[in-house]
Amino acid sequence: xxxxxxxxxxxxxxxxxxxxxxxxxxxxxxxxxxxxxxxxxxxxxxxxxxxxxxxxxxxxxxxxxxxxxxxxxxxxxxxxxxxxxxxxxxxxxxxxxxxxxxxxxxxxxxxxxxxxxxxxxxxxxxxxxxxxxxxxxxxxxxxxxxxxxxxxxxxxxxxxxxxxxxxxxxxxxxxxxxxxxxxxxxxxxxxxxxxxxxxxxxxxxxxxxxxxxxxxxxxxxxxxxxxxxxxxxxxxxxxxxxxxxxxxxxxxxxxxxxxxxxxxxxxxxxxxxxxxxxxxxxxxxxxxxxxxxxxxxxxxxxxxxxxxxxxxxxxxxxxxxxxxxxxxxxxxxxxxxxxxxxxxxxxxxxxxxxxxxxxxxxxxxxxxxxx
Numbered sequence: 001x002x003x004x005x006x007x008x009x010x011x012x013x014x015x016x017x018x019x020x021x022x023x024x025x026x027x028x029x030x031x032x033x034x035x036x037x038x039x040x041x042x043x044x045x046x047x048x049x050x051x052x053x054x055x056x057x058x059x060x061x062x063x064x065x066x067x068x069x070x071x072x073x074x075x076x077x078x079x080x081x082x083x084x085x086x087x088x089x090x091x092x093x094x095x096x097x098x099x100x101x102x103x104x105x106x107x108x109x110x111x112x113x114x115x116x117x118x119x120x121x122x123x124x125x126x127x128x129x130x131x132x133x134x135x136x137x138x139x140x141x142x143x144x145x146x147x148x149x150x151x152x153x154x155x156x157x158x159x160x161x162x163x164x165x166x167x168x169x170x171x172x173x174x175x176x177x178x179x180x181x182x183x184x185x186x187x188x189x190x191x192x193x194x195x196x197x198x199x200x201x202x203x204x205x206x207x208x209x210x211x212x213x214x215x216x217x218x219x220x221x222x223x224x225x226x227x228x229x230x231x232x233x234x235x236x237x238x239x240x241x242x243x244x245x246x247x248x249x250x251x252x253x254x255x256x257x258x259x260x261x262x263x264x265x266x267x268x269x270x271x272x273x274x275x276x277x278x279x280x281x282x283x284x285x286x287x288x289x290x291x292x293x294x295x296x297x298x299x300x301x302x303x304x305x306x307x308x309x310x311x312x313x314x315x316x317x318x319x320x321x322x323x324x325x326x327x328x329x330x331x332x333x334x335x336x337x338x339x340x341x342x343x344x345x346x347x348x349x350x351x352x353x354x355x356x357x358x359x360x361x362x363x364x365x366x367x368x369x370x371x
Contacts, residue, residue: 006069006070007069007070008065008069008070008071008072008075009065009069009075009240010233010237010238011238011239011240012069013062013065013066013069013240014066014240014244015063015066015067017244017248018059018060018062018063018066019059019063021055021059021248021252022055022056022059022060022063024252025052025055025056025059025252025255026052026056028052028252028255028256028259029048029049029052029053029056029255031259032045032048032049032052032255032258032259033049035259035262035264036048036049039262039264039265039269040269041264041269043095044095044096044099044264044271045092045095045096045258045262045263045264046092047088047089047091047092047095048089048092048255048258050088051085051086051088051089051092051255052255054081054082054084054085054088055081055082055085055251055252055255057081058077058078058081058082058085059078059082059248061074061077061078061081062074062078062082065077065078076134076135079134079135079137080131080134080135082247083130083131083133083134083152083208084127084130084131084134085251086201086204086205086251087123087126087127087130087155087159088127089197089201089251089254089255089258090123090126090159090162090163090201091119091120091123091124091127092258093166093194093197093198093201094115094116094119094120094123094166095116095120096190096194096263096264097115097119097166097169097170097194098112098113098115098116098119099263099264099267099271100170100173100187100190100191100194100263100267101115101169101173102271102274103187103267103268103273103274103275104173104177104182104187104274104275105274106277107173107176107177107180108169108173108176109169109172109173109176110169115169119162119165119166122158122162123162125158126155126158126159126162129151129152129154129155129158130151130152130155132148132151133147133148133149133150133151133152133154133155134148134152135148136148136151137149137152149212149215152208152212153209153212153213156205156208156209156212157209159205160202160205160206160209163198163201163202163205166198167195167198170191170194170195170198173191174188174191180279181279182275182279185266186266186267187266187267189261189263189265189266190261190263190264190265190266190267192261193257193258193261193262193263194263196257197254197257197258200250200251200253200254200257201251201254203246203250204246204247204250204251207236207242207246207247207250208247210236211236211237211242214234214236214237215234215237268282270284272284272285272286273285
């Protein structure tokens with residue numbers, strides 16, 4: 001891609017590609033919307049819709065900016081939107097992982113609720129750093145650009161660290177379930193999907209990290225007067241194909257992956273339903289709610305006070321009930337407040353609810369088929 005004098009992108013941006021990707025992300029977002037509606041999982045996967053919308057808007061503004069490559073407003077809008085969209089996909093993955101951990105909570109390396117609050121809070125911080133950094137970087141003022149680059153590099157490095165922790169937790173959980181001998185394709189499929197999504201997002205994050213460190217080096221050369229020719233600029237900043245492959249194509253592949261292999265295809269719609277320690281019975285427990293005032297959740301998103309006081313241990317409701325039998329009529333053994341949903345599963349994973357307990361541990365005798 002040739003250098004273009006006066007272009008805020010350095011090169012003359014492609015005019016057709018952003019239109020194509022805007023349409024593609026829009027279609028993927030519509031599919032995400034339909035899947036969330038059909039699977040009733042807006043709380044778990046709703047961020048996938050929002051991420052697709054951000055990419056669609058980002059490519060629309062880039063398409064407009066391609067025809068006016070010196071227009072600062074379009075450049076800033078496109079840069080900010082395209083940089084804050086990937087962390088939203090990451091946020092969706094963190095929530096989905098938490099949902100997977102809730103299904104077999106006693107084999108999770110850390111409390112499932114802690115995974116969601118910690119990672120989503122950190123992802124929100126990353127999003128704030130990215131949005132602020134992108135806005136500063138797009139500003140033509142030199143001091144603003146330096147600040148923007150520093151914020152973006154910090155956000156990208158935090159993203160890589162979070163992704164490493166994400167994979168470590170998911171991998172440990174995966175091994176625990178396999179060692180227990182209760183791994184099924186229903187549970188392994190969403191885990192594999194998250195691993196693949198993680199790889200794609202990490203590829204994109206590494207590309208952006210290299211790009212901004214290269215851009216910072218070029219800027220320093222410019223300030224010191226050692227940059228005498230555009231040929232000294234890093235190819236990653238002067239060739240648009242890097243962006244279209246490592247950002248646009250990789251992130252669209254991630255969106256399609258989550259369309260085709262939606263993690264909630266295999267999981268119960270409610271996070272109150274978990275697999276009993278017998279590896280066969282599905283139990284509907286009380287779930288976990290944060291009773292703290294809203295202001296407290298803002299000031300202490302990690303619930304560090306609760307962690308010190310042992311609240312995680314108190315919330316382990318799966319430890320407060322005995323494992324029951326798996327045949328019709330075996331309702332006794334559920335803890336107070338638990339609703340036993342007992343399923344005799346065949347090889348296909350389908351089964352029948354053969355007993356439902358009321359809140360007093362007495363069998364209600366309701367029999368219902370499920371697919």
